[in-house]
Amino acid sequence: MRPSRYRGAGLLAVVVCAGCGGSDQSTLDPASRASSKIATLWWIMFAAGVVVVSVVSLLVLLVLLRRREKGVGRWMPGTAFVAVLGFGIPLAVLVGLFALTLSTIPATSPARATTSAPNALTVDVTGRQWFWDVEYPAAGVRTANEIHIPVGEPVELRARTADVIHSVWIPRLNRKIDMIPGRTNTLTLEANRAGDFRGQCAEFCGLQHAHMAFWVVAEPRARFERWLAAQARPAHVPSPGSETRGQQVLLGSACVYCHRIAGTNATGEVGPDLTHVASRRTLAAATIPNTRGYLAGWILDPQHVKPGNKMPATDLDGGQLQDLLDYLESLR
Amino acid sequence: MTAVTYTEASAASRSPAWWGTLLLIATEATLFALLLVSYFYERFEAVGPWPPDGTAEPKLLVPAVMTALLMASSVPAYLADSSIRRGEVDRLRVYLASTLVLGAAFLGLQAWEYSDELDVLRPQTDAYGSLFYTVTGLHGAHVIVGLFLLGWVLAWALRGRYGADRHLAVEISSLYWHFVHVVWLFVFLSLYLSPRL
Amino acid sequence: MTVAELERVEQLERSWAEAPGFLSWLTTVDHKRIGVRYLVTAFVFFLIGGAEAALMRAQLARPDSDLVSPGTYDQLFSMHGVTMIFLFATPMLFGFGNYLVPLQIGARDMAFPRLNALSYWVFVGAGVFLYSGLALGNAPNAGWFNYVPLSESSFSSGPNIDFYGLGLMFLGIATTAGAVNFIVTILKLRAPGMSIDRIPIFCWALLATSFSVVFAIPSLTAACGMLELERLYGFHFFDVSGGGQPLLWQHLFWIFGHPDVYIIFLPAVGIVGSIVPVFSRRSLVAYPWVVLSTVLIGMLGFGVWVHHMFAVGLPQVSLAFIAAASMTIAIPSGIQVFAWLATMLGGTPFVTTSFLYVLGFLVVFVIGGITGVMFASVPFDQQTTDSYFVVAHFHYVLVGGAVFPMIAGLYYWFPKITGRLLDERIGKASFWLVFVGFNVTFFPMHIAGLLGMPRRVYTYPSDMGWGIYNLISSLGAVVLTLGVLAVGVNVVLTLVRGRGAGSDPWGGNTLEWTVPSPPPPYNFAVIPVVTGRDPAWDAAARERDHSRLQGGGELVLAEGHETVSTSPLAGDLEGPIEMPGESWWPLALATSLALVFVGIISALHPVTIAGCLLVAVSIVGWNWPRRPAE
Ligand code: HEA
Ligand code: HEA
C-alpha cells in the first residue's frame, strides 16, 4: 500500500520518479515504518521547498520584467515586505517543520526495539575495512556481509567497528548509524515486507569505502529460522575426493590465518567467516556475485577485484584451485 | 570650508595596536578554552577513574606556589603600566624587572615540577598525560613569550625609550602578561584542583 | 587644480610611492597590491581545485570506471575540498576585503599593512606546503574533515595527513592575522563621520566574518595540533587504545567547520549587498535588519556544529535542540534575501552581468539554503547524510552562495581595480553557461543522493540506477567549465584591449567610486568626511572634501605617511596615525615559519630549530624602532 502512494507522489517530481524503486537503496521506496516516516517528511519538505523557491524565482523574474519600467506610483516594497516574507512566514514554516521533526524522531529512534519488544532479536554488526562481520549472539551464528531478519519484527542492530569509523545504511529500512571505535550504537530494523534490501557503508573509511556493501534479507519467520539454524551448524564435512583435497589446500595455505571455518583449524579473525560462505549471494562485501568464476577470480587476484583490500593473492595451480573451489562451494 | 573637529579623546581611546593585541588574546584564550573543554570531555567520557589507574592526582604544593607567583607578578605588570603613564621611568624599570623575576621563578618551578612528574607520567602514557602536558606546556610557552616581551620592553626602558606620551609597548606587554596570568588560573583550577573535587 | 592642490597631491605621491621593480613586489604593503595578489592566487587555486573536480567527474561519469585508482580518487576529493574551502574561497573573499575595505571606509591602508603582507605570504606558503604533498604523491586522503581514526598513523602511515594537519595550522596564522587586521581596520580607521550605522554592508560582512575567524580557527588549530602530536610524537587524544575519544576530533573540527561555512558565505553576502543597491538605483531597504542578520548568522553559526554529527549516535533529545538552532538561521537568511529583493523590486534595475550573477545567486542559494534546512530536520539528515544529497546542498550554497557573488564582484569591481570594463557580451554568455552548467551538474546529485548513493565513492555498480544522474552531472561539469573559461577569457581580453572605465562606471554608492580607477597608492587625496550611508551619492559632501584639498588642506595629511583613526562606534576623528612603509620582514617571517613546518614534517630537527630562531630574528627586526630612541 505505501509504496504505491509514494510512487504516486513521485509523479509530482517527474525527474525524481524516474528513480523510485529503480534502486535497491532508494530512500523514496521505503519498506519499513521508519523509512516511510522519513520519506513522508521529505515529500512535505520538498513541497514546501518548491513553494519557497518558486516565490523567490517569481520575484526574480519580476525584477527582470520591471527593469524598463519607470515612474512614480509604482509598488515600492519596503521594510514591511521584508518583515513578512523574511521573518513572519519563515518563522511559521519553521515552527511547523520543527513539530514535524519532533514527531518523526521517535519512529527512527533506536529506543523503539527495546521498549516495544523487549525480547527483540539482536544482530551484532561490526564494520571492518572493508566488509561486515555479522553475529547473532543468541544463536551463536557468525557470518558476513548478509543480514537476515524476520519480516514485521523489530530487530536490534548493534553497530560496532573493529578499526575506523564506518556507517551502516540501509535506506529502505531506516536512517543510518555510525560505527564509532569504543562505542556501541543501535539501530532498529523492521521490514514491513519481504525482500532484499541493499545496504552500504556511508562513512568514508579508506580505499575500498566504495565497495563496502551488504544485503539485508527480510523473510517470513519460518524461513528466517531455517536459515539461522543452518548457519548455526558447523561447516559441512567435505566428502572424499576434490572437496577433501580442497580443504587440505585451504588448511595448508595462508587462508587459515585470516579466515574462520567452524569445525576446522581455520580460526583466523582478519577476514570474513567462511563457514557457510557458499550460502551467501555475494562476495567481498556485495562487490561480486558468488559464482564459481568470480570466486576463482577473487582467490587468485583479490587486488584486481577490489584494489587495496586486505586479502593477498594466493598462488595456486589449476588442480589446487579447482579443488579449493569445490570445497568452498560445498560450504552451504 | 568644513570644520573638521578632532575629538580630544585621543588619550582615552585605544590605539590599533592595542585592539590588535586584544583580538590576538581573544583567539588565544579560545584556544586554551577549547583545550580545557577537551580535557573535561575526555575526562567525563572516560570509563574508570580519572586520572586513569596508576596515575596519582597532581600534587598541589608546587603548583599552588606557582599560582601565587604568577598572581603576584601581575601586580608589578599593572604598576609598570600605570607608572609610565605618569612618566615615572625609574619605577617602570623596577616594576618590569620584578615581573620578570617572578615570571622566571614560575617557569623554574614548572620545570622542576615537570622533572618530578615525568617519572610517573609521560605525555605518551595516555590521554590524561597528553592533555596534562599539552595544556601546561602551551601555557609555559606563553610564559616564555611573555618574558621575552617584558625583557624587550625592559631593555628599551633602560635606554630611556618610554615616557608619559610614549608607552604603547608597555601597555601591550602588560596586557599580554595579565592574560597569561588569568589563563593559568583556569589551568590550575581544571588540571590541578578539579580532579580532587 | 589649484597650486596648493597640486603640491599636496605630489607630496602624497612621493611619500606613498613604493620602490619600482621586482623588489617592491616582495616588500610591498599596499593593501591594493596585496588584495589583487590574493585574488589572483586564489583564482589559481580555484582552477586547480576545479581540475581535480573535473577528474572526479570524469571518473564518475560511468559506473565501474577505472580511470583513476581508488588511492588517487581519495587524494582528489580530499585536495578538492581542502583547496576549495581553504585555499580558494576564504582567500578569494579576503582578497576582495583587502582591496575594498580601506577604500570603502575612506582609509589609506589596512590598520597593520605589514601584517597584511605577512598574511598573504603565509597563505602562499601554506598552499605550496599542502600541494607539495600532492607533488610527492602523498596528498591528504581522508577528506576535508579528516576524521580520526582513519587519519591516525595506525591507518594512515605515510606523511599524507601531516600535510593536512601541519598545513592547516600554518594557514590558520594567515587567516587569523587577516581577520584581526580587518576588525581593527574597520573599527579604527573609518573616515570621520562614518558611524556604525553608516558602515557599508560589505564591511559589516567582513567584520562579522572576521570575528567568526577569531573564535573558530583556534578549534581547527587545536584539533590539528592534537592530531599531529598524536601522529608524530605518540601522544593520545583520539585513539581509544590510549584512552582517547574519536568523537573529540569531530566536535573540534565542526566547532570550526560550521562557522567556517559562514565565514565563506558572509563576505559573499556582503558583495551582493554592495551590488544590489547600485544596480537598482535605490538605497538598500531595511539596512539595519540586514546588518543585524549578518551579525546574527555569524553568531548563530557557533551553536549548530552538531548538525554535522547527527548520525554518530548522540541522544536523540539533544539533537532536537541543534535542529531548532539550525533552522533558526533560515530567518536572518530570509531577511537578507527579501531585503535584496525589495530593493531590486522598488528600484529601477539595470541588468549588467554582475547583476545577473546576483539574480542567479538568489535562486541557487535559496535552493541550497532550503536543502540545508531539510538537514536540520534530524531524521531526514540521518537518512541522507554522507550521501550525494549533501554534496548537492553544499555546492548549491558554496558555488551558488559564494562563487556566483564572487564573479558578480569581479564584474563589478574589475573596472575599479584595472580601469577597464569587462566585456558585457562575453559576460552575459558566460553567465548562462555557468548558471545552466551549474544546475545541470549539481541538481542531479540531489536525486542520486535520494536514491542512496553515498559520497566519497570512487565508483559505483551499474545496477544501482545512479548512472544516468552521474552522467548528466559530468556533462553539466563540461558546460560549467566552459563558463569558467569564458570568465577567464574575458579577463584576459579585457586586460589586453578593454574599454576604459573612468572612476565610476556604475554610479556606485560607496567611497571607492569617488577615487580614480585604479586608485592611487594613497587611495584618497583627502580623507573624506562621511555624512550618510551612501557617501558616493552625496555630491555636496564630496565637494566639501575637495575644497579641503584645495583650501586649508585639513585631512590631507600630505606631510607624512599617514591616515586617520576614529572612534569605534561614532566614527569621531581622533587624529592622524603613522603608517609603516615597505618592508622585508613579512616575507622573512613567513619564510621562517615555513621552515619550521618543513622541519617538522621532514623530521629534520635542525631545520625546525633554525626556523624558530629565524622567526625570533624576524620578529625582532620587524619591531625594531624605525627611529632612534628619543
Ligand atoms: C556557504 C556555505 C554554506 C551555507 C551558507 C550553508 C547553509 C546552511 N546549511 Fe550547510 N553545509 C555546508 C555549507 C553551507 N551551508 C557544507 C560545506 C556542508 C557539508 C560539509 C561536509 O560534510 O563536507 C554543509 C552541510 C550541512 C549540514 C550537514 C549535512 C550532513 O552532512 O549530514 C546541515 C545540517 O543541518 C546544514 C544545514 C545548513 C543550514 C540550515 C543552512 C542555512 O544557513 C541556510 C539558510 C538559508 C535559507 C533557508 C534560504 C533563504 C531563506 C528564505 C528564502 C526564507 C524562507 C525559508 C524557509 C521558510 C525555510 N548544512
Ligand atoms: C567553494 C567550494 C567548492 C567549489 C567551488 C566546488 C566546485 C566543484 N565541485 Fe566540489 N566539493 C567541495 C567544495 C567545492 N566544490 C567540498 C568541500 C567537497 C567535499 C570534499 C570531501 O568530501 O572531503 C567537494 C566535493 C565534490 C564532489 C564529491 C566527491 C565525492 O564525494 O566523491 C564532487 C563530485 O562531483 C565535486 C564536484 C565539483 C565540481 C564539478 C565543481 C565545479 O564547480 C568546478 C568548476 C571549476 C572548474 C571546472 C575549473 C575550470 C578550469 C579548468 C578545468 C582549467 C584547469 C587548468 C589548469 C589547472 C591548468 N565536488
Ligand code: CUA
Ligand atoms: Cu566503511 Cu565506508
Ligand SMILES: [Cu+2]
Ligand atoms: Cu553546518
